[in-house]
Amino acid sequence: MSRIKIPILICSVIILAGCEDLFVNQAESNLNMEDFEAAWNRVDAVYPYLDYKQIDWDSIYVIYKPRALNAKGDEIYTVLFEMLGELKDRHIYVKTLGGNAINTFQPPRWLKDKDAYDPVVVRDYFDEALFVTGEGRIEYGIIPGNIGYIYMATFDGDYLLNCFPEALNFVKNTKGLILDIRHNNGGSYQNLVAVVSRFITSPLAKPDYYVLGEIIPLPPFEPQGYFQYVNPVIVLINGVCYSTGDIFPEVMKQISTVTLVGDTTGGGSSGSTSSAPAEYTLPSGKKIFVGTTDWRRYDGLPYEWIGVPPDILVQQSKEDIESGRDRQLEYAINMFKE
Amino acid sequence: MKPRSIIIISAIVLFVAAELTGQDTVNFKNIFTTGISVEYGIGHYSVKDEFISKEKYTGILPCYSIEWARFHHKNGYRLKFEYRISNNIKNNNISAEAKQFAFNQDFIYPVGSFSLLTKNIYIFLGPSIQYFYYDIKYDFVKPGTFIGSKTYGSTGSLGLNAAFIYQISAKLKIDGSLRSNLFSVSGKVIDEELFEETSPRFLTFLTTTKFDFDFYLHYNLFYKISVSLGYKFDLSRINKWNPYIAASDNLIIKLNYKF
Numbered sequence: 001m002s003r004i005k006i007p008i009l010i011c012s013v014i015i016l017a018g019c020e021d022l023f024v025n026q027a028e029s030n031l032n033m034e035d036f037e038a039a040w041n042r043v044d045a046v047y048p049y050l051d052y053k054q055i056d057w058d059s060i061y062v063i064y065k066p067r068a069l070n071a072k073g074d075e076i077y078t079v080l081f082e083m084l085g086e087l088k089d090r091h092i093y094v095k096t097l098g099g100n101a102i103n104t105f106q107p108p109r110w111l112k113d114k115d116a117y118d119p120v121v122v123r124d125y126f127d128e129a130l131f132v133t134g135e136g137r138i139e140y141g142i143i144p145g146n147i148g149y150i151y152m153a154t155f156d157g158d159y160l161l162n163c164f165p166e167a168l169n170f171v172k173n174t175k176g177l178i179l180d181i182r183h184n185n186g187g188s189y190q191n192l193v194a195v196v197s198r199f200i201t202s203p204l205a206k207p208d209y210y211v212l213g214e215i216i217p218l219p220p221f222e223p224q225g226y227f228q229y230v231n232p233v234i235v236l237i238n239g240v241c242y243s244t245g246d247i248f249p250e251v252m253k254q255i256s257t258v259t260l261v262g263d264t265t266g267g268g269s270s271g272s273t274s275s276a277p278a279e280y281t282l283p284s285g286k287k288i289f290v291g292t293t294d295w296r297r298y299d300g301l302p303y304e305w306i307g308v309p310p311d312i313l314v315q316q317s318k319e320d321i322e323s324g325r326d327r328q329l330e331y332a333i334n335m336f337k338e
Numbered sequence: 339m340k341p342r343s344i345i346i347i348s349a350i351v352l353f354v355a356a357e358l359t360g361q362d363t364v365n366f367k368n369i370f371t372t373g374i375s376v377e378y379g380i381g382h383y384s385v386k387d388e389f390i391s392k393e394k395y396t397g398i399l400p401c402y403s404i405e406w407a408r409f410h411h412k413n414g415y416r417l418k419f420e421y422r423i424s425n426n427i428k429n430n431n432i433s434a435e436a437k438q439f440a441f442n443q444d445f446i447y448p449v450g451s452f453s454l455l456t457k458n459i460y461i462f463l464g465p466s467i468q469y470f471y472y473d474i475k476y477d478f479v480k481p482g483t484f485i486g487s488k489t490y491g492s493t494g495s496l497g498l499n500a501a502f503i504y505q506i507s508a509k510l511k512i513d514g515s516l517r518s519n520l521f522s523v524s525g526k527v528i529d530e531e532l533f534e535e536t537s538p539r540f541l542t543f544l545t546t547t548k549f550d551f552d553f554y555l556h557y558n559l560f561y562k563i564s565v566s567l568g569y570k571f572d573l574s575r576i577n578k579w580n581p582y583i584a585a586s587d588n589l590i591i592k593l594n595y596k597f
Contacts, residue, residue, distance in 0.1 A: 026393075073393040097389065098387075098527075099528070099532055
């Protein structure tokens with residue numbers, strides 16, 4: 001009997017091999033070419049920096065169209081990433097069907113500084129534990145010598161609107177304040193307004209702002225809050241400060257009491273607004289984000305690629321952090337102690 | 339199926355399994371493969387996670403597992419940990435790294451035996467606890483560019499297992515088992531803005547499925563060492579949010595040390 005049973009077993013294995021194909025089906029069709037055309041057209045229609053970056057977008061079409069035609073299945077993702085990557089803009093992303101946003105570019109200064117900051121190292125410069133608010137996004141305390149310190153991890157959401165006053169109130173009697181925005185990737189403009197308005201004593205003009213090429217008049221920043229912090233302020237920046245993380249130091253730099261210390265910000269200034277959303281749905285359901293707005297520095301140049309340079313350049317490396325040193329913070333502390 | 343129905347069915351199965359009359363527990367105990375086993379398998383694997391796309395990725399996914407089984411006087415239990423990884427799961431020229439691990443704890447009760455071609459087939463049934471995790475990293479752009487995409491999910495389940503053993507001779511037997519969840523707590527990465535129901539959720543096997551079955555040709559090499567060659571089919575599925583489904587056929591070789 002065993003001579004029969006063993007072949008039965010082997011035959012069963014052969015029959016069952018391939019079961020997985022019955023359960024996981026191939027996609028019936030795709031809209032790869034339609035996605036490619038829509039993405040190219042979207043950039044052509046709304047992206048503000050084609051001229052500034054001297055990108056011949058028509059030639060990009062000629063290069064990438066054959067690749068899109070030949071793309072099978074998910075190969076279209078590679079075509080979209082690489083085509084949009086030609087714009088070298090970290091704001092631009094491709095979103096998968098389920099909403100996983102994947103950036104198409106990382107700025108060189110971002111890559112240089114991504115390991116050159118660590119909040120754990122910062123905490124070692126304090127005698128007591130830092131206070132935390134804003135769901136962990138704000139840390140504040142007082143460094144020996146009566147120097148205030150506030151770290152703002154992001155401009156996302158509305159937490160600075162609600163929680164920044166608490167942190168500023170804690171340091172209101174210090175002789176100087178370090179505002180640390182290193183590794184701040186940006187967020188909403190309302191948070192920027194909430195912070196800037198606490199350091200000005202008179203209206204401050206806003207830098208130029210364009211939507212789809214049209215300049216949008218903006219009212220000036222106005223002093224807000226129940227007190228203004230008028231003692232010297234040092235804003236710490238690095239290459240991972242991006243988007244609103246570029247705009248904030250540029251605005252703060254206009255205030256006479258403020259000095260920027262650290263390294264040049266990442267440099268990204270295309271964005272989105274409710275009247276011209278940057279996120280755009282492709283025919284397949286994938287989405288792309290291509291900026292429709294254009295923020296400018298006070299000198300009229302976009303932040304894109306060039307960022308905001310510090311008043312005092314203090315570079316910092318991964319090795320500094322690994323050895324437990326924060327040279328940028330040390331420089332700021334010493335400025336107040338001198 | 340409603341959770342209450344599942345609980346009632348599970349309770350009936352457990353009651354029947356534990357109390358069935360006429361069980362020859364000595365035979366069941368002797369025939370059951372106990373001890374520690376290590377397995378290596380190689381199998382064809384297909385996966386689709388619509389968090390990323392509707393495209394199917396396929397490839398060879400090796401399987402490594404370790405199992406510990408023991409049979410007391412009336413019942414047995416089994417712990418099994420399985421790990422699988424491959425960085426060569428492909429959709430056309432796009433590759434992905436698929437990784438998954440599973441932990442199963444099976445409680446095994448003899449339920450009866452019947453004769454087939456002059457030999458007895460012994461049947462076992464019992465509840466199972468399962469945990470399963472997967473993640474898939476997609477290399478849409480060449481590595482090192484900091485551009486990548488990832489999806490992941492996990493399932494913790496209560497379910498059932500069933501097994502049979504067909505003793506052909508003193509040294510040779512065929513054994514097989516199947517295992518399925520009944521209800522689970524399942525979660526996966528989603529864009530929460532797109533769905534009203536957050537992840538994870540309590541789901542029945544109609545929505546989340548974790549199912550596998552296998553059968554082996556088992557040969558005793560000498561007193562405590564045996565070797566098995568077999569086939570295993572595995573299905574995991576979370577048909578909620580952006581659906582995920584993966585299935586694999588595997589050829590398995592297993593080495594067992596009995597104690």
